Each structure stands twice: as C-alpha cells, then as structure tokens.
Amino acid sequence: MFEKPSRFVDRVFLHCSASDNPSHDNVATIKRWHTDPKPQGRGWSDTGYHYFIRKNGILENGRPLSRTPAAQAGHNTGTIAICLHGLDEDKFTESQFATLKNLCVEINDSYDGTLTFHGHREVASKACPVFDYKAVLKLDQFGRLGLDGTVAQPLFEVDDKTPDSLPTIRRGDRGPAVALLQRLLMIKDDGIFGPKTDAEVRSFQTSKGLVRDGICGPMTWAAVLNNDRIVHASDE
Template identity: 50%
Template sequence: MFKKPRRWVNKVYLHCSASDNPKYDNAATIDSWHKANGWAGIGYHYYIRKDGTIEPGRDIKKTPAAQGGHNRGTIAICCGGLKDFTEAQFKSLRKLCQEIHTAYDGKVTFHGHCEVSSKLCPVFDYRKVLGLDGAGRLLDNHQPDYRNVVPDGDIEASFKTAPHASRGPVLRLGDSGFMVEGLQRKLAALGYHVGTVDGDFGARTRAAVLAFQADNDLITDGIAGEMTFEALGDAAAREVSAKRQVASMADLAKSGSRIADASVKQVAAGAATGIGGLVGLAGKVSGEFSSVKTSLDPIAEPFGGWGTLGLIALIGAAVVITWLGWKAGQARLDDHRTGKTS
C-alpha cells in the first residue's frame, strides 16, 4: 500500500474527520470540505473508513495541508469518526503505520494532531492503539489493545471552540501591494526569477510561485497561500543542476526555446550576409581573392550587383544583426543557466 515518496519526511500526523455520519465516511467528502476552505483539495494523504478501507487522498509526493504550520516533512492520515471508531479502522491504521515505519527504517515518529493544536484530534488514544514510545516511535512486539481508547466527555466542544490558526494572506495573479512585494523579494532571494520587484503579481511572479511550489512538493496552482508561505519560511535556495549550468545555445534551441532558436537563426543569417558582403567587396578590391570568391559564389551571388559603399553598409548591417541576435540569445542562456527561467 505505502510507497515512499522522494520528498523528505520525518513525522506522521494522525487526524479524525470529526463526524460519525455514515454519508461523510469517505475521502471524496473530505475533499469537498477542504476545497470549500479554499484549499487545492483533500489535505490528508490517506483516509481510513470505518470498515477499514484505506482510501488515497492527496498525492503522497505532495506536502499535506492538515496541521497548520507543521506540514513540511510530514504524512497525514485521517480516520473517519468522532466518538465511534472501529477495530477494523485501527487494524488498518496499524498496518499502514507499520509500512511507513519500515520504509523509513524506524526513523519517522508518529503524532496526533492534538500535539500541535488545541483540538482533541484524533480523539482516540493513538499512542495505545499504535504502541508508541515517549518520542512517538513504534515499539516492537506491541500487543494491540483497542479497548477504552476514546475518552468520555464533550468531545464535540473541542472542535467547536478550538481557535483556528490564521491562514495568512492568499496572493494570486492580479494582486498588488506590499505583501506581493515581500513575496517577490523572498522568491528572488531564493533564486526564483520574478522580474521587477514592484509589488504587482504578474505573469513572471506567478511563474516563480509555480516553480517554487514544484520544487517544494506543493500543489502547483500558482497561488501563494498558507502552504506556500509556510514552505517559504524555511526553504533553501534553489539549486541549479550541472546540466543547466553548462547548457549551450544549441541545447536551448533543441529543447524548444523560441528565443534561443531565433537567436541561432539570426546569428547564422547575419554571418552569412556578412560573409557574402565581404566576398563581394574583396572581389571588387583585389583579384587575388578570385579563388576564394569562386568557392563562395553561392553566398556572394546575391550581392554581385552591389557597389562598394553598398557592400560596406551591408557588412555593417550584418554585424549589427549578428550582434543583436547573439545578445538576445546570450541573455536567455544566462537566465537558463542561473535558473531564472525554465
């Protein structure tokens, strides 16, 4: 069932859905609830129904949106229920957690949402169900005991009165102001190209947000919300691959870059024009170049009727065209090598 993602993980958080209503006992309902909160979709990686069925939620490759301020480097699991949990659920939970424990060679720890929130979530005694030591690690040879794992009292009150952490700003294409400027400065400091830091959330800023989200295992929606700002808080500078650092103009052109392709063609056209002009001019100045001129006749032929001044002007124009083409391509190549563009 469990397949270890490539992203860094050191903790697993357990949650409950806070509902015993059978019609809500599925991942699809949680997905709709979370979308209603403005999220990209279900925040948990796994949802365990009362019959023990484990349903997939958010892609395990992506960071969860489950425990505000503590999502980085975690896996989130939700058990459906509030007061009524089943033995089938606990068995599935133990099996899944054991697989995670094994995949990470016992180096991950398991925690309840309540450890980072004032809610009682996940309500049941997860330490007893899983068999955890004081640090949250699974104990070997633990004998499961599912009796009396749900506390008495007004459990619902915990979920109704628990303060919700501030979600912070949500910035998107078209927004402007000092918060956008701060976002741009942070992205630029990490090596993402936002264009001019001007407080306007334009296409380049959105592209930088998308690139940052992709690099940090977030949902790539181009919107800077709670998850993106949480990741920005401790993100490392963007690494540029060795392949990008030594890429050539030809490499970029082959990969589909229109600027690089246009640059290569413009430089080639300018060089051909310049050579043709030089050969034509040489032919007029000295007969010693006749052998060279003969071999380059296909290039020089279009300029055979040009006068000396015209050929000189043509050569000058060819130099300018070649230089402008090279300059545009070089700027694109520099951006690619430094990671400013894809």
C-alpha cells in the same frame, strides 16, 4: 503498498474527521470539504490528508504523498497525514485500527524506524484525534512505533471502487481485491480466495439472483458494493 515519496519525511500525523455521519465516511466527502470554495469549503487544491480510513477499515487515498499535506497548520512540512473517520471515541472500529496499524508499520518499515508518529493535538489546541492513538500504535514517549509487522492484516487500498475498475477474481486468486471482497462479505479478510470465500460468493450470488459461478466479476462486484447489509448464513 506504501511507497516513499521523494520529499523529506520524518513525522506522521494522525487525525479524525470529527464526524460520525455515515454519508461522510469517504475521502470524496473530505475532498469536497477541503476543495469547495470558501465559505462552504476551505478552497484548497486537494484533500488535506494523504490517507482516509473508513469505519469498515477501507483505506482511501487523498492528496498524493509527493505533496506536503494541509493538515497541521505550521507543521505540515516533512509529514504524512492520516485521517480516520469518526468523532465519538467509542465509535472508532477495530477494522479502522487494524488498517491504521498496518499502514503505520509499512510506513515505519519504509523509513527503517527513523520517523515518529504524533496526534494533531500535539501541535494544536484541538482534541484531534479523539481516540487513544498512543495506545493503538504503542508509541513511546518520542512517538516511535511500538508495533511489529507480524500482527498486521493484509493492507488494501481502494482508489477507485467501481465494479468496472475492480479485477475479476475467483477461487485460487489472492491479493488486495480478494481482501476487499471478503471484508464486504463480512468474512475473514486474509486476501486468499479459498473454498470458504468461494462458498460465500456463490451463496451471495444466489441471494441476489446472479449466476452462481463463484466468480466475482463486474456484476457480482456491483451487487456486493451496493449491498449494505449482508445476511449471514449460520456457519457454526
């Protein structure tokens, strides 16, 4: 969940990573680009952005919110910086936009609608971000958010996506880890571990030769996280 930093914030800036390379689709890569010594990297102390949104909609944390970003030269003070992975405007995903909307609604609500949302391009001669952020966020001419919270999907953040750091979850559980599991299994990510999720987990476990118990613990998490292609059973 979003928590207001103690420093003053009145603007949120949006960026894109300027890459469609899947191997760059994670905040760890961006961090390397920003913190590696020059000339390979920028030589900064941390990732320039506060948030990174992957193609699959997963939200990753970059620089702590307590710190001013390094993202919009000359316009960093008083801002929060969000980056979506992508370069080709047609290759941004609905999952990314859902996560972005969600995050922006949370931020906006935290500030009682007093802050505004902008593209990097508004303060730099860059085509960043390349997607139509004003349409996605329904911004007015001042950059005020035109979304309400009711369409937002559950927000989940992934700081440390390793099997041992994720909680063991089973039928009846709910929350961000459930939503993450559902997204990785390509099923509706409502964050509620119900019968459908239970059935999908069992089916997945069988397909991977795991104990078919419907419980997602370290071994099942490891298999889900390493699985790059879910084979769908027909559910029609």
